[in-house]
Amino acid sequence: MNQQLYSHAGKPCRNFNILATEVLIDPVDGREKFVLSNYAMGETGSLILIDTITGQGENLPLPVGPGAWGLVNWHHEKLVVGTCVDHAYLHVLDLRTRQWAPVLISEGESYFWGMTLGSDGKVYGGTYPGCSLMQYDPQTHTLLNLGKVSDNVSNQYSRPVWGEAAGYILMNYGFDTNGMKAYRISDGQFIEFGSPGEQIKWVTGKLVCTEQENGNGLAYYDAAALQPVDGGAVTERDIPLLTLTLTGGQSVPIRHLGGNRAAGVKGQEYFIADLPPDSASYAEPMEVDLKRIPVEAPATAIFTLQSDGKELLWGASGFGQTVFSFNPSTGAYWNSPSVCNAGGEVYGLQFIDNRLFMSAYVGGDHVLYDPSRPWEQLHNVNPRTLRSVAPELIRPEGRSVLGPDGAFWTGWSAQYGVYGGGLSRVDPATLEVEIWYDPVPGQQVSGLAADEKYLYFTTNGGASGLPTRKVQSRFIVWEPGKGIVLESLFEEEQEAGNAIAALGGKVVCCAGDAIHIFDRRQGEFVAAVPVGQSCQWLVALDERTAGAFCGEEYWEIDMETGSGHQVIRTPGYVRASALHDGKLYFAAGSDLYVLNRTYLEG
Known part of the structure; x- marks a missing residue:
């Protein structure tokens, strides 16, 4: 019955979201490869290997999970991958055979936020929400939780981590209280250094650079003893080149290649550029040749939907800072490059005077297209x-x-x-x-x-x-x-969520396991419709009726009578919906669906 009430419209949202990079010499062909760790929200992530000379790409899907923040090149023999967001999986790829080792799981953790290679040959990673330090032994293929980094139980993040200082793994933690710690490999002890609130910026085999709390300047520590160093003694040659500024002003992380070249990623594109011989020129904006990542972009979860009031339905990806358009009449779709310089995703979309206004996390950005x-x-x-x-x-x-x-x-x-x-x-x-x-x-x-x-x-x-x-x-x-x-x-047990809609003098919103109806003329709530669970999306269908997506159920709410009924079971958890050309479209993961009924748009 459900399948007669809705139809699959397509998978129009497709993008890359590169969370980590590496460089290696591929043992299969002896060629230098730029490695991209791609996160595919709602789907399976992958590693992408790009030949730095020919530009040819190879796509290697992960065994499970949408993708990775953590990526380590283990001696050009293995790639170690730490993933997020539902489970912190650890994957290990044998580069010579292109085979994956059995999957390991960091129990109780959702994220590997980053990974690094320690001087002992083991791989270390920070986590969320446990704020832990994990240790992976490539020789035994075992994963060990070394404990919570911070004593503050409200701190959930241990990120990033650095292994460049021999004998130590260095890390930041936060965000209730921010700080940094060192894990001493020789005796397995976490040791304090620096001031409260201080955060590491970069690490080399010689120096640790930190930023003091509230941005009050930089401090430096000897990487061997973790003792303060006079900042005046730090020269330009001591500071590693970690980013390049592109024409337009964006600072982009880079990886160093052979032949005084660098590689980087900007959204849906990558570049390989020759570095200037004079290090003083690195601060100048650099023109680079941006190229599309040379494998097919995967379908990804749809996070936002909005009609342009004409022929196109627009949406945003669940992660990756891109938007897309979809023509329901033809099935054609288009996906954008990144809409702004900050990472994250677009939450809000509205068309005003044929222009698309957007709001985006994580930079708190307003964007106009x-x-x-x-x-x-x-x-x-x-x-x-x-x-x-x-x-x-x-x-x-x-x-x-x-x-x-x-x-x-x-x-x-x-x-x-x-x-x-x-x-x-x-x-x-x-x-x-x-x-x-x-x-x-x-x-x-x-x-x-x-x-x-x-x-x-x-x-x-x-x-x-x-x-x-x-x-x-x-x-x-x-x-x-x-x-x-x-x-x-609301009552204390009624936590308000994201779902809210207004039309015709009525407002519907979800709090607790009910949909509450507010009458603007009376200036008060006049009814509550129990739906048995939290509602994640509401859309006004006309001046009397609202559509409500609750878990994997679709309800229709009569705002006049204060009643509601379940219409269908949805094919998944719906995170976005919009009325377009009299049809109600909704997204479950990367799949777009349409209800097979027509509404008179208000």
């Missing part, structure tokens, strides 16, 4: 990154809406290690950005909707880099030009 003009992101022309809300706000958790004043509004969560949130407004005529920080102190904006008169948003105790805090979630009515005009508290 005109589909009628040529793509020129490298020089910040089209798409164009507008004023950011970072560092105070970084994640557009509440998504974005077209406000009653015709502006582009976004609901935000605060920076890593901080509970809080905010709102931003982009004027589509002047592109001026306004920001309201912490309208509900200490709570992030979890969902945002608008009608012809007000903005409506919900809040909760979620945060980036911190455990969710138990707070009393709010429902806020906000009038542009005035601010908060009404505030309502």
